[in-house]
Amino acid sequence: MFGNKGANLPFKIADIALSIKIRKIKRTKDRLITYISLYRRMNMMRYICLSLISMAVLSGGCLNRKHAGALNEKTVEPGAPRPLEAHLGLAAKTFKKDSVLLSFTVYNHADTASRFCKWETPFEPHLGKYLEVKDEQGNEAAFKGAMARRVMPPPPESYISIPPHDSVKTVFNVARNYSLAKGRYTISYTGEGVSGLKGANDIRVEVTD
Incomplete structure (x- = not known):
């Protein structure tokens, strides 16, 4: 009986080592999936921020042009001589x-x-x-x-x-x-x-x- 246990011991050790490697691989895979998810979220947040900044700049330019146009309409009369x-x-x-x-x-x-x-x-x-x-x-x-x-x-x-x-x-x-x-x-x-x-x-x- 002892001899059988001794004969199976290397296999048990190999099984334990394989199990440890599988768990490490699984943890590494889980970490990689987490990193990929975080990277995608960061890229999405960056895209949203850039979109908001672009919209703000365009809105400000339109407001400035409207304001300048309104000011010119008030101060410069059609056909009036320049100073x-x-x-x-x-x-x-x-x-x-x-x-x-x-x-x-x-x-x-x-x-x-x-x-x-x-x-x-x-x-x-x-x-x-x-x-x-x-x-x-x-x-x-x-x-x-x-x-x-x-x-x-x-x-x-x-x-x-x-x-x-x-x-x-x-x-x-x-x-x-x-x-x-x-x-x-x-x-x-x-x-x-x-x-x-x-x-x-x-x-x-x-x-x-």
């Missing part, structure tokens, strides 16, 4: 390749004094590219003027003040900053991004030899 308005005009009767004289006038329609930055305007005639000059085919004339390096914000001396219901005017030569040939050109003011002056008209000139 400051720029105007291009002819300063000569004939134009040559080296002489295209134009005037640049800024009107203050407000009841109080207003000012604008003279950077990127003909009030600094030889600095900056503030015009678009195109021929009849839509080709832009080559710019040969000087580009300025600006320090922001503009210092006080960079501004020109205009009394209420008054204007300031300057005359400048387009041909000094642009290479022109014989032909017709359309000239537009494009420096409003710096100067703040809007509403400038396009003007057409014919350049002769």
Whole structure:
């Protein structure tokens, strides 16, 4: 009898070891399932948070646009003149390749004094590219003027003040900053991004030899 027990002992030990391994494998599997479940929950929570943030940003942008639109509707009447308005005009009767004289006038329609930055305007005639000059085919004339390096914000001396219901005017030569040939050109003011002056008209000139 003892001999039989001794013979079965290795099998019992093997069974016990196998049982222990099976329990370890089961615990490892349970832990893995738990980790996977937690990972999925974290990803779901992350997705929900990102969705809520996106909705909040979009809602805020819509509210800001609505508020800005309502404010503009209240403060700007259709057809009303702007407080400051720029105007291009002819300063000569004939134009040559080296002489295209134009005037640049800024009107203050407000009841109080207003000012604008003279950077990127003909009030600094030889600095900056503030015009678009195109021929009849839509080709832009080559710019040969000087580009300025600006320090922001503009210092006080960079501004020109205009009394209420008054204007300031300057005359400048387009041909000094642009290479022109014989032909017709359309000239537009494009420096409003710096100067703040809007509403400038396009003007057409014919350049002769």
